[in-house]
Amino acid sequence: METAMDPRLNIIDKRLAGIKRLIAVSGGKGGIGKSLTASVLALTLSKMGYRVGLLDLDLSAPSTHVILGIKDVYPEEEKGIIPPEVHHIKFMSIVYFTRDNPAPLRGIDISNAMLELLAVTRWGSLDFLIVDTPPGIGDATMDVIRWLRRAEFLVMTTPSKVALETVKKVIKMLTELNVPIIGVIENMKMEKSSWVKHDLKEFNVSILGEIDFDITIEGSIGDVNKLLESDFAAIIKELVLKSSGFDLKT
């Protein structure tokens, strides 16, 4: 049998086998709160007693380590890579390897780096793996759909016509591919309005709720205790608990 085969593709499912649920936090545009939501969601679920991992797949602009104040840790090498546990979250990011350097990656490099991380990271048993994805429907999102086949999507938007335009495309694509969508969160609300909900009515997605623009959140970045005490975290917890998509036992 002669064809060059990439063996990494055959090991991903095994690496993820001990994870009950994979949740990809996605959205159309940058700066709408995907990484903050992924980080706070991971913290919230961990505080509730679940075993949680967080995988930052925004390879060109990783930021969850900044949000959670993670520094001076490095994965252990033991027949693969064991993600270090920080704030009771197993945390994996390319930043361990790129450090503070810019890593300008083209599409094929993004796919290869992601495949490598998925093939060698040993998560063990988890209730949730939260995946922070880069904006839009580019390489990383397509690879999440291709390789994290059990992933359910949590879609972020803001009350901005610009953000919503792309979010609709994300939802259309996920729906077309039969990828489960837990729901949509409308973040950074600055005034009462219902047009986002109205605009999303044509799609069969649940709107999990709204989060007001939190002017104080920047002061909580890097400080897990402050993050957990923030209004943002309180609303995320409330949305998660009441969402049938999360289906958590309270």
Place this chain on the structure above:
Amino acid sequence: MHEWSLAEAVIATVIEESIKEGLEEITKIKIKIGELQQMDTEIFEFALNEIAKVQDVGLLLSEMRIEMETERAILKCGVCGKEWAFDETGLGEEEYEAVHFAPEVAHAYIRCPSCKSPDFEIVQGRGVLIDYIKGSGK
């Protein structure tokens, strides 16, 4: 070691492909190892043999010979077209280790020797590929 996780992936693929092709006994596999992967080939071969023993699912892997070929990593600048070899880059120990774990992070540490651009392509010598599987079937 990182070599173990990739060895596990290789054996899983050999088994899956052999079952698909109806092979009952695997006599030889050839693996191409990209230099950029920074693999310790002795550990890798040891891991392949050990995992093959454990993972054997009725296929005869016990007689399997393993041939490995390391492919030199060649990089090509997307801006000025300059081609150069990874082993000419002179990375430090920490950078080598980072590249070993995720070869694409080479883009964080290497620049084109001619125009200093980080926008280069890995022309060859990346990853671990199974070149062929030889065996006999029904």
